[in-house]
Structure formats: structure tokens, C-alpha cells
Amino acid sequence: MRLIDVRHLGRERVIGCWVLDGVLIDPGPTSSLENLLEALGGETPRALLLTHIHLDHAGASGTIVRRWPELPVYVHERGARHLADPAKLLASASRLYGDQMEHLWGEVAPVPERNLRPLSGGEELLGFEVAYTPGHASHHVSYLHTDSGRAFVGDTAAVRIPPSDFVLPPTPPPDIDLELWNRSIDRILEWEPTSLGLTHFGASRTRARTSGLSESACASRLSLRASSPRKNSSGSSGSGQCGPRTRRPSRRCSRRCRRSSSGPGSSAICARSRRLDLAGSAGGCGAAQAGIASSKLIGMLSPKALCSYGGSGA
Numbered sequence: 001m002r003l004i005d006v007r008h009l010g011r012e013r014v015i016g017c018w019v020l021d022g023v024l025i026d027p028g029p030t031s032s033l034e035n036l037l038e039a040l041g042g043e044t045p046r047a048l049l050l051t052h053i054h055l056d057h058a059g060a061s062g063t064i065v066r067r068w069p070e071l072p073v074y075v076h077e078r079g080a081r082h083l084a085d086p087a088k089l090l091a092s093a094s095r096l097y098g099d100q101m102e103h104l105w106g107e108v109a110p111v112p113e114r115n116l117r118p119l120s121g122g123e124e125l126l127g128f129e130v131a132y133t134p135g136h137a138s139h140h141v142s143y144l145h146t147d148s149g150r151a152f153v154g155d156t157a158a159v160r161i162p163p164s165d166f167v168l169p170p171t172p173p174p175d176i177d178l179e180l181w182n183r184s185i186d187r188i189l190e191w192e193p194t195s196l197g198l199t200h201f202g203a204s205r206t207r208a209r210t211s212g213l214s215e216s217a218c219a220s221r222l223s224l225r226a227s228s229p230r231k232n233s234s235g236s237s238g239s240g241q242c243g244p245r246t247r248r249p250s251r252r253c254s255r256r257c258r259r260s261s262s263g264p265g266s267s268a269i270c271a272r273s274r275r276l277d278l279a280g281s282a283g284g285c286g287a288a289q290a291g292i293a294s295s296k297l298i299g300m301l302s303p304k305a306l307c308s309y310g311g312s313g314a
Contacts, residue, residue, distance in 0.1 A: 018199075
């Protein structure tokens with residue numbers, strides 16, 4: 001088992017591709033493919049496992065299949081059709097990245113349908129158990145390597161770039177669903193993994209498995225709602241920390257969050273969900289609790305990050 005740093009845009013510890021017995025987990029984008037191939041050193045992969053189809057995880061899939069035409073690609077059934085025809089995926093990504101698409105991701109080639117192996121969750125394959133883990137994306141899956149006990153969780157356990165222990169949950173529009181995200185974390189915890197394999201970035205050993213979560217009292221109080229600095233519907237006031245469940249922040253609150261995000265030192269990010277807006281900053285609009293939606297797994301990574309963290313996004 002090893003982690004290949006694909007050195008996205010020449011930067012280290014941004015995107016990592018896990019390699020286990022010829023199986024590649026999340027190969028990254030085509031813009032970094034030459035680095036991946038160089039690190040493989042002529043090794044022919046026997047399968048691609050994708051946690052989800054976002055370009056930083058799966059953008060090179062079609063290009064890799066072009067190189068090895070018999071390579072099977074495992075992906076959730078909701079994402080499979082967008083690998084076969086990435087037009088909608090690219091249109092959505094282009095709204096975020098504009099004229100930087102080619103620079104950031106390179107070619108996004110389609111994956112022939114004959115290579116696709118759609119998953120729904122619950123499968124056992126190639127030494128892995130598969131779980132459907134939506135929340136970050138509606139087509140997200142995670143993989144437990146049964147021999148080692150390591151869970152490869154894509155973006156479900158958020159982002160942590162060593163040597164820092166700061167944890168940042170990625171919340172890109174439009175798929176974020178915090179209730180599903182929390183259920184997915186519970187599903188991963190049911191595996192009792194010995195460690196987590198993060199795409200962003202590296203491995204993290206869990207603390208006494210699920211019991212390690214009790215190290216932070218804050219973890220048990222994190223909710224799936226953003227806290228507003230104004231009175232919420234129950235009459236309580238959001239604190240910007242581990243606050244109570246509240247209704248969605250007002251548009252005025254979200255505008256203030258966006259304004260504050262331009263200031264130095266701000267960590268405010270606004271992300272739109274299908275059901276609620278998340279608006280948060282360390283000193284402003286309350287706590288955006290996506291990782292808060294990842295709180296249980298984040299507790300494994302860095303308990304002290306839970307109460308200090310005030311914003312979300314990537």
C-alpha cells in the first residue's frame with residue numbers, strides 16, 4: 001500500500017492517489033497524470049476505484065482507460081453516466097472554474113461504458129467493502145480495505161494537509177446534503193476502521209476507533225444546521241461555535257458572510273445546499289457546520305480542530 005503524490009500544478013500534498021495491489025483509488029486529474037504514471041514506474045493497474053467523479057479525484061479516468069483499454073472503473077451508479085458522457089459534469093465545473101478548466105484539470109475524456117462497473121453500496125470486490133456515503137456528493141462511495149482495516153473515504157472525512165492538523169470540509173455546490181453526510185460518517189464508523197486514507201492528504205490513524213470521538217466534548221454537540229448570530233426560531237442565539245440546531249441563515253446573513261470573507265484572516269465560505277444555506281466565519285455569521293457534518297470523523301483526525309473551526313468550503 002502506498003500513496004502517490006500526483007503533485008497537482010507542481011504542488012505537493014494536494015492530491016494523492018492510493019495504490020494497493022495494482023488498484024488505484026482516485027487517480028486525480030489529467031493535468032497531473034504524467035506524475036502519476038512516472039511514480040507507477042511501468043506498473044499496469046488492474047482497476048480504478050473512484051470515491052466520486054469530481055475532477056480532482058477522477059478527471060484522469062478516461063485518459064487512463066485510453067492507455068489501458070481493458071481497465072475496469074468502479075464508481076457509484078449515479079456518477080457512471082457522467083463518466084461515459086462528461087458534458088454535464090464539465091458544464092457544471094466550468095461555472096466554477098471558467099477559463100481555468102484546462103489549466104487546472106487537463107483533458108476530461110469519456111470512459112467507455114464497457115469499462116464502467118456501477119456500484120450502489122454493499123458490494124465486496126478486489127479485497128474491499130463498498131459503502132454508499134453521500135453528503136459531499138450524491139454519488140460518493142467509500143472503500144474499506146478488509147486486510148488492513150483502512151477506509152478510503154474520499155472527501156467524506158474532509159481535507160487535512162500535513163503537517164497541519166487543521167481540518168477543512170470541502171463543500172462545493174450543488175450536491176451538499178449535511179444530513180446524508182452525517183449518516184455516511186456513521187456508516188464509515190460502523191466499519192471501525194484502523195485508519196483513514198485521505199485523498200487530501202495522506203493517512204490518519206483513528207483514536208481507539210469510535211471511542212476516540214469522546215476526546216472532544218464539542219463533537220457530541222455539533223449539529224447539521226448553521227448557527228445564526230441573530231435569534232433563531234427557538235429563541236436561542238447562535239454562538240459561532242458548537243451551537244444548537246437552527247433554521248437556515250437569512251439572505252442578509254449570507255451577504256454579510258460573503259463580505260467578511262474578503263477580509264484578511266477570514267475563513268468564511270458560503271455554500272448552497274438543496275435545502276439550506278451554510279454561512280459561517282470565525283468571527284461572523286455563525287458556524288457553517290459541514291464538518292462539522294464530518295464531526296465524528298474529524299474527531300478522529302484532530303479533536304482540537306472541532307471547536308476552533310468556524311468556516312467550511314474548498
